[in-house]
Amino acid sequence: MIGCCSFCPCFGISGEADDDLGRSNLDPVLLISGIGGSILHSKRRRRGFQTRVWVRIFLADLEFKKKLWSIYNPKTGYTEALDDDSEILVPDDDHGLYAIDILDPSVLTKCLHLKEVYYFHDMINMLLRCGYKKGITLFGYGYDFRQSNRIDKAMEGLKIKLQTAYKASGGRKVNIISHSMGGLLVSCFMSLYNDVFSKYVKKWICIGCPFQGAPGCINGSLLTGLQFVDGLESFFFVLRWTMHQLLVESPSIYEMMANPEFQWKKQPEIQVWRKQFKDKKTSSVVLETYGPTESITLFEEALRDNEVSYDGRTIAVPFNFSILQWATGTRQVLNNAQLPTGVSFYNIYGTCFDTPFDVCYGSETSPINDLSDLCHTIPEYSYVDGDETVPAESAKADGFAATARVGVAARHRDLLRDKKVFHLIQKWLGVSPKHSRTSRVTNISAN
Numbered sequence: 001m002i003g004c005c006s007f008c009p010c011f012g013i014s015g016e017a018d019d020d021l022g023r024s025n026l027d028p029v030l031l032i033s034g035i036g037g038s039i040l041h042s043k044r045r046r047r048g049f050q051t052r053v054w055v056r057i058f059l060a061d062l063e064f065k066k067k068l069w070s071i072y073n074p075k076t077g078y079t080e081a082l083d084d085d086s087e088i089l090v091p092d093d094d095h096g097l098y099a100i101d102i103l104d105p106s107v108l109t110k111c112l113h114l115k116e117v118y119y120f121h122d123m124i125n126m127l128l129r130c131g132y133k134k135g136i137t138l139f140g141y142g143y144d145f146r147q148s149n150r151i152d153k154a155m156e157g158l159k160i161k162l163q164t165a166y167k168a169s170g171g172r173k174v175n176i177i178s179h180s181m182g183g184l185l186v187s188c189f190m191s192l193y194n195d196v197f198s199k200y201v202k203k204w205i206c207i208g209c210p211f212q213g214a215p216g217c218i219n220g221s222l223l224t225g226l227q228f229v230d231g232l233e234s235f236f237f238v239l240r241w242t243m244h245q246l247l248v249e250s251p252s253i254y255e256m257m258a259n260p261e262f263q264w265k266k267q268p269e270i271q272v273w274r275k276q277f278k279d280k281k282t283s284s285v286v287l288e289t290y291g292p293t294e295s296i297t298l299f300e301e302a303l304r305d306n307e308v309s310y311d312g313r314t315i316a317v318p319f320n321f322s323i324l325q326w327a328t329g330t331r332q333v334l335n336n337a338q339l340p341t342g343v344s345f346y347n348i349y350g351t352c353f354d355t356p357f358d359v360c361y362g363s364e365t366s367p368i369n370d371l372s373d374l375c376h377t378i379p380e381y382s383y384v385d386g387d388e389t390v391p392a393e394s395a396k397a398d399g400f401a402a403t404a405r406v407g408v409a410a411r412h413r414d415l416l417r418d419k420k421v422f423h424l425i426q427k428w429l430g431v432s433p434k435h436s437r438t439s440r441v442t443n444i445s446a447n
Contacts, residue, residue: 026431027172027202028137028165029127031100034180035252037119038142039099042067043087055103055117057237064238069310070146072249074322079146079249082310090142095135096161097124099142122417130431139165148251149181150188150330158189162200173202175429179416181252183209184334191337198340205346205425208387208415212394215258215268216356216381219295221247223302223374245308248317254327260292265393267291270298273362275369285367296324302374339400346428347402348421349395350387352409357391358382387412
């Protein structure tokens with residue numbers, strides 16, 4: 001355990017505020033993370049011991065397989081860990097900020113300052129310099145991002161966090177700042193609990209949200225997985241195939257598939273160069289295309305033999321139609337969301353970066369023989385403007401009466417540390433930097 005004061009440059013100055021009563025008139029801010037943006041702990045049901053399973057650098061792939069691989073339960077709507085003795089939790093330390101600050105808060109990560117795991121850290125520091133106080137006017141909300149954006153536990157957790165911030169600040173309405181998929185979670189809450197949202201929320205600043213889906217990234221993730229880190233660092237992180245097995249059983253991923261009812265400038269597609277046999281000796285190569293609706297058949301065929309080996313068992317992990325049905329319901333919830341009167345909405349979206357849109361497998365000279373081979377093939381992408389993850393076309397299409405929509409030239413995660421984004425947030429919140437203190441990430445007992 002690290003003490004509250006440290007002169008080591010690996011750690012910032014404590015983020016706990018002093019008794020600066022002159023700044024206590026700030027409306028509280030609640031930061032809400034996106035997919036992969038919350039620390040997850042695995043808690044042993046019998047012993048109560050907790051281990052950090054997301055994010056971690058040391059033994060990342062092994063612990064991920066053991067503790068985080070899951071199977072969706074259609075009876076409950078939750079995806080549940082294969083390890084029966086394991087419960088996945090999101091730590092709520094430091095008023096919810098710990099889980100969304102530095103995602104691997106180990107000493108080594110901090111000293112090396114691996115930016116890939118620095119999530120809301122810079123924004124937290126910016127808000128502290130503007131006079132916000134942890135537990136009084138600054139809070140965080142991390143959640144189990146495997147689950148649906150409308151699942152009861154996530155909705156109840158957000159309600160409690162809004163109530164906590166409202167009461168701690170003396171009855172002031174809350175300003176929400178969400179990132180990425182966190183915007184979908186907020187939209188679901190606003191749709192399902194509009195009166196509660198109206199009671200507790202003053203402003204909502206949404207950053208890089210895939211309102212209409214993230215077609216390229218999600219289609220690729222469902223078929224071949226997702227690599228969060230590239231280059232040499234990838235050898236110390238969760239492997240693409242390992243991540244793939246989790247994503248196929250994660251409702252949140254299905255909820256970010258391209259909205260088939262949205263009027264895209266061009267419908268997103270999955271393209272497959274396919275070898276077709278006219279007879280035993282004659283074959284030809286054709287380019288098959290699948291739109292948002294037709295791609296369901298492709299997912300079913302490509303994932304028909306997908307399986308994992310776990311604790312001596314072989315477990316089938318095909319495309320999950322129960323999750324798809326649930327996600328279709330979530331899309332309806334999102335379509336029904338309405339911004340309450342009196343709540344101001346601001347949308348920041350990323351631009352100027354090539355963002356995956358269409359996904360292509362195989363080539364004319366190296367076609368796919370069987371669709372199940374797609375799961376072992378690295379795709380090629382065609383690109384549109386966006387933040388490298390979410391197309392600007394999707395992020396702009398919020399459907400609300402926005403006070404402002406602003407495009408910022410930054411990558412998806414970099415939006416959370418961009419100077420222009422900070423300037424916009426300060427302007428919309430009506431604050432400016434007053435202090436030089438920074439956030440020291442709280443250390444807790446999980447490994």
